[in-house]
Amino acid sequence: GENVEQHPSTLSVQEGDSAVIKCTYSDSASNYFPWYKQELGKRPQLIIDIRSNVGEKKDQRIAVTLNKTAKHFSLHITETQPEDSAVYFCAAFRGGTYKYIFGTGTRLKVLA
Amino acid sequence: ETGVTQTPRHLVMGMTNKKSLKCEQHLGHNAMYWYKQSAKKPLELMFVYNFKEQTENNSVPSRFSPECPNSSHLFLHLHTLQPEDSALYLCASSQEVTQFSGNTIYFGEGSWLTVV
Numbered sequence: 001g002e003n004v005e006q007h008p009s010t011l012s013v014q015e016g017d018s019a020v021i022k023c024t025y026s027d028s029a030s031n032y033f034p035w036y037k038q039e040l041g042k043r044p045q046l047i048i049d050i051r052s053n054v055g056e057k058k059d060q061r062i063a064v065t066l067n068k069t070a071k072h073f074s075l076h077i078t079e080t081q082p083e084d085s086a087v088y089f090c091a092a093f094r095g096g097t098y099k100y101i102f103g104t105g106t107r108l109k110v111l112a
Numbered sequence: 113e114t115g116v117t118q119t120p121r122h123l124v125m126g127m128t129n130k131k132s133l134k135c136e137q138h139l140g141h142n143a144m145y146w147y148k149q150s151a152k153k154p155l156e157l158m159f160v161y162n163f164k165e166q167t168e169n170n171s172v173p174s175r176f177s178p179e180c181p182n183s184s185h186l187f188l189h190l191h192t193l194q195p196e197d198s199a200l201y202l203c204a205s206s207q208e209v210t211q212f213s214g215n216t217i218y219f220g221e222g223s224w225l226t227v228v
Contacts (some may be wrong), residue, residue: 004154032214043116043202043219044155089155093214098143098160098168100217104153 002027004092006103013080014111021106023090024072030092033073034100035064039086047088048075080110115139116220118203124226125193133188133223135203142208144186145217146178149200161186162208193227200224 003026013019023033031052036044050057050064050073057064061080066073077084090103116137125131137144146158160168161180175197177189186203203220 006154034214034216036219043221045219046216049216091155095214098145098162099157100155100214101157102155 002092002094002099002101004090004101004103006090006106008106009104010107010109012109012111015080015082017080019075019077019080019084019108019110021075021088021090021108022072023074023092023103024070025092025101026071027092027094027101028071029094030071030101031095032093033064033066034091034093035075036089036091037086038089038105044089077108080108082110082112084108085110115218116203116205118201118220118223120223121221122224122226124228125190126228127193127195129193130189130191132190133201133203133225135186135188135220137184137186137203137205137218137220139205139218141205141218142183143206143215144180144183145204145206146186146188147202147204147219149202149222155202158188190225193225195227198226 005024034049037047038044048062061078063076087105087107089105091100093100119134143162148156157170158172159178164180179187200222202222204217206217207215
């Protein structure tokens, strides 16, 4: 069935270090992979996304990589800052449907 | 940001009550969604409407009843809920999807529901 596994569930890093969150999906027809950031008490907000025809995408300190063969994609945050502390969700989307399957989330803590 | 607005933000209801959650989007989108967010669980898709037509019902119990009168408004009618239905209910919207690609979904702030 459709499933997205996300690891780790919690991640603590020192300010300035890098953070990596990994997701694995099961539906080979998935073709769009967004990442959302949710701060405490706030809505999830898109921070970066990648489509299946691209292997890597970068936006300042944030990057996403996609390995279609292995069916996994990762979020990379460099030079982390305290304001990066939040819960991050990955999702996989199958074209032609309206189903975004979300991962279970990663709580990132950036220690000052 | 007022792209997707939800009311009420907080709701406490008894198991015999009837209440409704409201969502409005100002982004010109044609697809709207209800998601349920519970602690330590992934976001669960409940319903999807595309051009006012329901395209997904993810095996949601009938005590949750959605209504989409137009592409900008979405309601979730609640009736005889259970305590385990307590959660954050998130509304979202997006452009219509195609066979080949997805579109970004934009979430509202959510409605915190507590069933007592």
